[in-house]
Amino acid sequence: MKANVVIIGSGVAATAIAHKLLSIHPAINITILEAGSKIKLKDFGLFQNYLIEGKLPFDNEFIYDSRADRPYPIKDRKGENDSYGGQEILLAGSRLFAYGGSTTHWGGWSFRLKEEDFKLKSSRSEPWIINWPVDYSELEPFYDQAEEFIGVSGSRSDIGQPPAKSPYPYAAFPYTKEDGIIIRGFKANGISYGHLPIARYGVSKKISNRPPCQATGTCKYCPFGSRFCAANILDEMIEDSKFSNLKIIENAVVTKINKGKQNTVTGVTYVNTLNNTEQNVLSDFVIVAAGAIESTKLLLESEIGNEKSLGKYFVTHPFFSYSATIEKADDLYQPQMGFPTLVSRHFDNLQEQAKGKFILLHPSSSPSVRIADYMCEGKPMEQVVGNMRSNIAFSIDGMVEVFGKPSFEIKRLRDKNRFGLHQTQINYQADSDFNDRMKDISDVVGKVFTSIGATGMRQQRINWRADHAASTTRMSEYPEDGVVDRNLRVHNYHNVYICSNSTFPNIGAVNPTLTLTALAIRLGQHLSKLL
Amino acid sequence: MAKTDFEAKFWIDSNLELTENLTDDLWKIFLKIAEYWPSEDVNVSQMKSRFRIFISNRIMADSKYLFEYINALKLVRPNEQQTDPYRNLFFNPAANVFPPNTPVARARQYVSNEFIKLYLSLGGFKAFDKSLKNYPGFIAGTNTEASTPYIPFIDEG
Numbered sequence: 001m002k003a004n005v006v007i008i009g010s011g012v013a014a015t016a017i018a019h020k021l022l023s024i025h026p027a028i029n030i031t032i033l034e035a036g037s038k039i040k041l042k043d044f045g046l047f048q049n050y051l052i053e054g055k056l057p058f059d060n061e062f063i064y065d066s067r068a069d070r071p072y073p074i075k076d077r078k079g080e081n082d083s084y085g086g087q088e089i090l091l092a093g094s095r096l097f098a099y100g101g102s103t104t105h106w107g108g109w110s111f112r113l114k115e116e117d118f119k120l121k122s123s124r125s126e127p128w129i130i131n132w133p134v135d136y137s138e139l140e141p142f143y144d145q146a147e148e149f150i151g152v153s154g155s156r157s158d159i160g161q162p163p164a165k166s167p168y169p170y171a172a173f174p175y176t177k178e179d180g181i182i183i184r185g186f187k188a189n190g191i192s193y194g195h196l197p198i199a200r201y202g203v204s205k206k207i208s209n210r211p212p213c214q215a216t217g218t219c220k221y222c223p224f225g226s227r228f229c230a231a232n233i234l235d236e237m238i239e240d241s242k243f244s245n246l247k248i249i250e251n252a253v254v255t256k257i258n259k260g261k262q263n264t265v266t267g268v269t270y271v272n273t274l275n276n277t278e279q280n281v282l283s284d285f286v287i288v289a290a291g292a293i294e295s296t297k298l299l300l301e302s303e304i305g306n307e308k309s310l311g312k313y314f315v316t317h318p319f320f321s322y323s324a325t326i327e328k329a330d331d332l333y334q335p336q337m338g339f340p341t342l343v344s345r346h347f348d349n350l351q352e353q354a355k356g357k358f359i360l361l362h363p364s365s366s367p368s369v370r371i372a373d374y375m376c377e378g379k380p381m382e383q384v385v386g387n388m389r390s391n392i393a394f395s396i397d398g399m400v401e402v403f404g405k406p407s408f409e410i411k412r413l414r415d416k417n418r419f420g421l422h423q424t425q426i427n428y429q430a431d432s433d434f435n436d437r438m439k440d441i442s443d444v445v446g447k448v449f450t451s452i453g454a455t456g457m458r459q460q461r462i463n464w465r466a467d468h469a470a471s472t473t474r475m476s477e478y479p480e481d482g483v484v485d486r487n488l489r490v491h492n493y494h495n496v497y498i499c500s501n502s503t504f505p506n507i508g509a510v511n512p513t514l515t516l517t518a519l520a521i522r523l524g525q526h527l528s529k530l531l
Numbered sequence: 532m533a534k535t536d537f538e539a540k541f542w543i544d545s546n547l548e549l550t551e552n553l554t555d556d557l558w559k560i561f562l563k564i565a566e567y568w569p570s571e572d573v574n575v576s577q578m579k580s581r582f583r584i585f586i587s588n589r590i591m592a593d594s595k596y597l598f599e600y601i602n603a604l605k606l607v608r609p610n611e612q613q614t615d616p617y618r619n620l621f622f623n624p625a626a627n628v629f630p631p632n633t634p635v636a637r638a639r640q641y642v643s644n645e646f647i648k649l650y651l652s653l654g655g656f657k658a659f660d661k662s663l664k665n666y667p668g669f670i671a672g673t674n675t676e677a678s679t680p681y682i683p684f685i686d687e688g
Contacts, residue, residue: 045588051652051668052589052645171676180684203675215680217667334656336665336681371659371666372651376644378622381568385659 003031003247004531006268006283008254008298009290010034011101012513013499013520015230015237016149017287020524022243025531029245031281032234033252033270035290035419036067036097039104041231047223056220058096058104067096067104069417069424080417085408086429087464089316094466095291097419099250100231102291102467103513105220107339108199108227110152111359111510112143114162116350120403120506123353128313128406130505133477133486136162139518146517150199150228151210158194160345170202172341173213178333179342181326181394181452182362186344188451191444196343196361197514199228217364219338252279253420257286257302257496265304265496273420285495285527289520292469292502293424297412299498301422305473305483305490311411313404313471314428315507319463320438322445323368323395324454332388334369340397347444348509356437357509358400360445366395394454396445400437401509402430404471426466438462468512470501487526488519499523554583556604561646563607563617568650570658578653585649596641603638 005021007014010032018030039058040046046057058067069091073079081091095102116122118132118139144166147154155172156164172195175183186193200219201210213226225232237243252270258280260266267282288295299305342362349357369392374384413423442459449457476482479491482505488497499520501512561582565575589596607616619635620626626639647655652668664682665671671680 044584045591048585048588048649049592052648174679174683175686177682177684180686183684183686215665215671216669217665332660332663334663335667338667371656372648375568375647375651376639377627378624380622381658384568388659 001031001279001281002029003267003281003283004029005031005285005287005527006281007032007287007289008268009101009288009294009500010099010230010234010248011289011291012103012150012228012230013289013516014101014287015233016146016517016520017289017499017524017527018246019149019233019237020521021528021531022237022246024525024528026242027245028531030247031283032246032248033254033268033281034099034248034250035253035273035294035421036099037250038099038231039064039067041100041104041221041229042223042225044223047218047221050221051218056105058098059093065418067098068093069095080415081423082413082425083428084425085427089314089426089428089469090463090465091293091424091426094469095293097421098231099248100229100234103228103230106513107511108150108219109340109511110147110150110154110197110199110514111345112162112164113508113510113515114348114350116353117506117508120353123350124403126403126405129403130474130476130481132505133475139515139522140165142518142522143514145521146514147197149521150514150517151201152197152199152514153195153202153213154197155195159192160349161194168197170200170204173198173200173202173337173339175341176336177331178335178367178394179362181333181367182342182396182448185448185452186346189444189447191344191360191448192346193342193344196340198339198341199513200339201226201228215337217336217338254290254298255301257288257298257304259302259304262494263492264494271420284531285497287497287499287523287527289499292472292500293410293466294421295498295500295502296410296472297422297424299473299483299490300412304493304496306479306492308480309474309476309482311472312406312409313474313505314408314410314426314469315402315404315471316464316466317399317468317507317509317511318402318430318434319397319399319465320441321363321395321397321460321463322442322449322457323366323393323460324449324457325391325393326367326452326454327391329389329392332385333367333392334371334388335365335367337364340364345509353401355433355440356401356403358398358437358441359509360396360398360448363395363397366393368393368395394449394452396448398441398445399468399509399511400441401507402434403506410469410472428464430464468501468507470504470507470512473498473500473502474505475503476505488523497523497527553600553604554586557586557600557642557646558582560603560607560617560620560643561650564621564643564647564650565655565658567617567621568655568658570655570661572657572661573654578650581653582649589645599637599641602634603642606635606638 115136153170154168211224411425473483631640656666
């Protein structure tokens with residue numbers, strides 16, 4: 001098999017690269033290799049099943065085989081993967097092995113990084129910390145394209161956003177009635193806030209085949225396809241007769257990138273896990289876009305990339321959640337949406353960077369009113385209404401920036417998972433000052449709750465999921481500092497690239513997907529000139 | 532690989548059929564939910580077609596639902612011991628036992644609770660406050676400046 005470009009992985013990065021390349025060279029031969037397979041989307045029966053049981057089709061054993069990592073092994077449970085070093089990083093549920101990748105289950109939060117995020121070295125003194133070899137202004141036009149590509153709804157008029165030349169493609173979703181309670185608390189404490197930019201299509205005056213959001217509140221399985229999911233875009237591209245040389249192969253586990261002469265690669269070898277046969281794809285360019293962890297492991301397996309940086313500097317976002325109770329509400333409140341609409345980036349700024357920037361948001365699950373639960377428990381009408389007015393817990397969630405170290409690393413284990421990929425080992429330990437930073441955050445959140453008359457603040461266990469795993473093949477100006485260069489090309493190789501969060505030298509306080517998409521579009525443009 | 536194919540016509544044993552009578556009797560349970568948690572703003576009769584699709588989808592997802600539905604209907608059959616068997620189904624605390632290993636617990640947890648969630652998602656949430664505008668699963672309409680499909684907070688600065 002021969003291709004101009006082979007892309008490993010079929011998530012948002014792969015999709016954006018392929019889309020950009022095909023928009024410039026429609027006849028180009030692109031082969032996408034995906035270790036997982038398709039999940040039926042936009043299916044009303046699966047939507048109803050999620051609505052009734054709360055089970056997503058790709059996360060449970062009932063509808064499909066689960067597409068997520070299994071939990072870590074414990075006594076009497078075999079499990080898979082390994083986490084050590086003091087802080088367990090959760091792999092289970094953080095990513096999906098599926099056609100369309102993790103955008104099949106993502107929340108769609110689509111923030112831009114801020115200008116200072118590209119220059120962390122200005123705020124932190126650790127000798128291993130580096131700046132990005134690109135800055136915000138260089139990436140800005142690609143952020144515009146990325147927002148268009150994944151269909152972001154947002155508002156440019158909110159305070160504290162990075163500069164942008166274009167409006168969002170879709171108007172922001174208005175704050176909910178429930179957000180109004182938290183906004184009151186933000187205002188009382190001088191905390192700026194805004195609309196959470198999110199990849200859900202709105203109503204557009206432009207001609208569009210994107211179905212607008214119907215606010216069903218069941219976004220993790222949208223019956224309309226109104227939340228961006230790479231699988232839907234891949235389907236559209238495959239169905240487009242202009243792109244007749246695009247090929248997507250499912251159940252294809254790439255085992256090795258094959259080296260050629262003079263710092264080149266010749267293609268990849270993959271195993272078709274349906275019939276256990278090995279195949280080779282020859283290709284002019286190889287792009288590894290298989291998520292931070294699998295991309296890193298594939299390079300380790302292929303012995304490609306600077307071993308001083310490869311697999312090291314692992315970082316992700318700790319996700320925190322606080323709640324407090326309002327004894328008597330002034331009105332009836334219940335969660336209306338399946339995604340948040342209110343965020344504060346007040347503490348996501350240069351002054352906070354040295355200690356770790358953070359964002360606060362009002363989650364869509366807040367307040368704690370659950371009408372269905374009350375009815376199912378057998379509560380009559382008047383009790384249900386009473387429960388909607390008294391002892392209502394409101395929540396404030398958020399993410400805080402932490403920083404990588406050479407010793408925070410991921411490795412490839414010998415055992416394989418059920419998708420045929422080598423299992424993963426993660427070594428991570430929270431910094432000694434992390435608890436101090438969480439104390440700062442607790443103080444801020446506590447003041448917000450006090451301002452709205454909510455008492456008994458509680459903190460849920462901090463969620464250290466690997467959703468935003470990053471930095472393990474970081475981008476650097478000099479080959480000795482990282483794995484890829486400013487164009488995402490592996491240092492010292494001519495034709496192998498990485499497009500994943502693993503190339504981010506640091507991740508700021510926000511979700512990385514929009515930045516990844518911008519980098520993918522930029523890479524697509526770069527490659528289009530070489531083909 | 533999909534374990535269940537929602538597009539496939541579901542397999543029906545010759546002795547277990549989703550008959551019109553069965554659907555109509557299940558619909559009576561749904562109507563009773565709308566009686567116990569009523570709303571003037573909800574036209575329950577308009578929910579029937581979507582209710583029928585729901586029943587069909589549940590059986591396609593898992594054929595055990597034929598058994599669960601028949602079990603529930605046996606419990607609400609009029610009898611001399613219970614003047615209102617539906618009240619027992621909806622409000623008897625014993626039906627909350629988990630795992631559901633009694634007929635009434637199975638009928639509550641696999642049938643009437645699911646119907647409650649369906650009822651709410653089709654607009655039954657308005658029973659609790661007619662000003663409520665949106666609820667999980669409710670297909671509320673498009674998001675335009677003129678008509679936000681949920682209750683917004685008007686931020687006056």
